[in-house]
Amino acid sequence: MTAHIAIDIGASSGRLILGLLSEDKKLVIREIHRFKNGFVRNEGHDHWRIDDIINNVLIGLEKAKKCGVDACTVGIDTWAVDYCLIDKDGNKIQDPISYRDARTEGAINQLTSDLSRSDIYKKTGIQFLELNTLYQLYCEDMDALERTDKILMVPDYIGYRLTGKMVAEVTNASTTQMLNFRQRLFDSDLLKKVNVKDSQFPKLVEPGTVLGEIKEEWRNHYDLPEKCKIITVATHDTASAVVGTPGRGHHWAFLSSGTWSLLGMERNVPVVSDEAFNENYTNEWGAFGTYRFLKNIMGLWLIQEIARSQDYRHHFSEMAEMASDVTPFQQYININDQSFTNPGNMIQAIQNYCKKKKQKVPMTTGELTRCIYDNLALCYASEIKKLAQITNHPINALYIVGGGSNIDLLNQLTANLSGIPVYAGLSEATAIGNLMVQMIAEGDIDDVHKAREIIGESFPIQVYHPEQNPKWEKVLADYQSFLNDEAKEII
Ligand SMILES: Nc1ncnc2c1ncn2[C@@H]1O[C@H](COP(=O)(O)OP(=O)(O)O)[C@@H](O)[C@H]1O
Ligand SMILES: C[C@H](O)[C@H](O)[C@@H](O)C(=O)COP(=O)(O)O
Numbered sequence: 001m002t003a004h005i006a007i008d009i010g011a012s013s014g015r016l017i018l019g020l021l022s023e024d025k026k027l028v029i030r031e032i033h034r035f036k037n038g039f040v041r042n043e044g045h046d047h048w049r050i051d052d053i054i055n056n057v058l059i060g061l062e063k064a065k066k067c068g069v070d071a072c073t074v075g076i077d078t079w080a081v082d083y084c085l086i087d088k089d090g091n092k093i094q095d096p097i098s099y100r101d102a103r104t105e106g107a108i109n110q111l112t113s114d115l116s117r118s119d120i121y122k123k124t125g126i127q128f129l130e131l132n133t134l135y136q137l138y139c140e141d142m143d144a145l146e147r148t149d150k151i152l153m154v155p156d157y158i159g160y161r162l163t164g165k166m167v168a169e170v171t172n173a174s175t176t177q178m179l180n181f182r183q184r185l186f187d188s189d190l191l192k193k194v195n196v197k198d199s200q201f202p203k204l205v206e207p208g209t210v211l212g213e214i215k216e217e218w219r220n221h222y223d224l225p226e227k228c229k230i231i232t233v234a235t236h237d238t239a240s241a242v243v244g245t246p247g248r249g250h251h252w253a254f255l256s257s258g259t260w261s262l263l264g265m266e267r268n269v270p271v272v273s274d275e276a277f278n279e280n281y282t283n284e285w286g287a288f289g290t291y292r293f294l295k296n297i298m299g300l301w302l303i304q305e306i307a308r309s310q311d312y313r314h315h316f317s318e319m320a321e322m323a324s325d326v327t328p329f330q331q332y333i334n335i336n337d338q339s340f341t342n343p344g345n346m347i348q349a350i351q352n353y354c355k356k357k358k359q360k361v362p363m364t365t366g367e368l369t370r371c372i373y374d375n376l377a378l379c380y381a382s383e384i385k386k387l388a389q390i391t392n393h394p395i396n397a398l399y400i401v402g403g404g405s406n407i408d409l410l411n412q413l414t415a416n417l418s419g420i421p422v423y424a425g426l427s428e429a430t431a432i433g434n435l436m437v438q439m440i441a442e443g444d445i446d447d448v449h450k451a452r453e454i455i456g457e458s459f460p461i462q463v464y465h466p467e468q469n470p471k472w473e474k475v476l477a478d479y480q481s482f483l484n485d486e487a488k489e490i491i
C-alpha cells in the first residue's frame, strides 16, 4: 500500500508525518521526524536556512524508509508570503528573507501612494500586512530582481529542489496579495508596480497537482524510499490546516493556533465588503475552490520569543502551568501591536508596552504567559464577533487546531469569552490536511467532506463549554474600550 508523507514546516518547527488509512478507514499518523525552524541574521537581513530545511526533509524521508516505507507520496506545506529568487541557471540567488525582516517597514504607505488600498483590496481581497510578498518584492534588491528568472514561494521552491518542476500553488500564491481573484491570475497592475514580469512566476496550479518523482540525484546522498511521488498540496500551511479541521455543518469557525493565530471561516465566495476592508480581513484562497476568510493574529510567537529569551529553560507546557496560577486579566494589551512583530527582546517589549499604556507590568514567566494568553483569548472573542457580523453568518462552534490546541487554559478562556463551544485537538491538523489532499488526489478518499468525516472519527477532540457568567461579557467590554482608547491615541 502506498504511504503518504506530510511535510509541514511552520515558522517555529518542521515535522514529517507518515499517514495511512487503516482497514476500517481510520487515519493513522506517526511523526517520523521533527526539527526546529527559525530565521538567522545574515548580511543585515533575517533569512530562513532553506538548505537546512531541505536537508531535514530528506533526512525525514530516509527515516521513513527505515520505518519500512518503500513507496510514498509526499506533500510539502510551509508558512506563507516568503519566496526564493531563482536565476536563469535554476539556482537560488540568496536564502529567502523572512517576513519578519524590517525591510518592509512603511512599504504599504509608499506602494499605495499612487495605487489605492481599496483598489488593491477590490482586486485581491487580501489583508494589508507589510510582510506580504507584494511589499517584499517592492523592497527587494533591484540587482537580485534583475538576475531573477523565476520567483518561487518557499514550499514551491522545496518541491522544485526535490523534483526540478516549478509551479505556483494557488493557496500560497494568494498570500502574495498579487492574485486577482476575479481573473484567478497574477494581477498585471500589481506585477508592474513591483517591476516583475508575469513570466517570472511559474504557472498557477491547484492543490492535488502531481509534481513528479524525486530527482534520482538525491539518491546519491540519501537512502530514500524506492518511490517518492511529490504532490503539490495546499502548500500554505494554514490552507492545509483548514482542510484538516473536521468542522461539521455550516456555522463553524477555525483557529489555526501556532506561531500565528489565524481565525476565520471557510467560504465558497470571497467577502470584500467595506467592512471586511476596514477590519483588514483577508480572502486567502483555499483548497477545492474555497476561500479562507480570516484575520491574522500575532499568535504564540510571543510565547516562543519569551521562551527563546530565557534559553528555553521552561517547556511550553510548564509556561502554561505557571500561567494558570496567575490572577487573570491583570493587564490589557493589543496583542497585534507593531512593537511585538520582531522586537528582539519580547519580555522588554511587553513590559515597555504595559508601562506606556499604564497597565500592570507582568514580571514573572507565569505573569508574562498569562498576559499573552488572556489577551489572545480576548482578541479571539472580539474577532469572532466581528467575523459573524461581517459575514452575516452565525458562528456556533470554534475549532482550535495546531500547537496552541494543547493549551487547556487558553481553550477554556476562549470558550468563556466568546460564549461558544471550543473543539480542540488535532495539534497536527496542518499535516493531516496535507495528507488528506494527497489521499484525495490519489483516489484513496472521495472528497474533503469524507476526509473531514474520517478525521473526526480518527482523533479525540476535547470540547470546552463556555461558562455562563456575566463577568466574561464585562471583561470583554473593558478590553474593547481599552482598544478603542488606544486607537484614539494613535490617530
Ligand atoms: N503542550 C503545550 N503546552 C503549551 N503550549 C504548547 C504545547 N504544545 C505546543 N504549544 C504551543 O504551540 C506552539 C507551536 O505550535 P505549532 O502549530 O507547532 O507552530 P508552527 O506550526 O507555527 O511552528 C508553541 O510555540 C507553543 O506556544
Ligand atoms: C505570514 C503568514 O501570515 C503566516 O505564514 C501564516 O499565514 C501562517 O501560515 C503561519 O503558520 P505557522 O504554522 O507558522 O503559525
Ligand SMILES: [Mg+2]
Residues within 6 Å of the ligand: 009, 010, 011, 237, 258, 259, 402, 430
Ligand atoms: Mg504551523
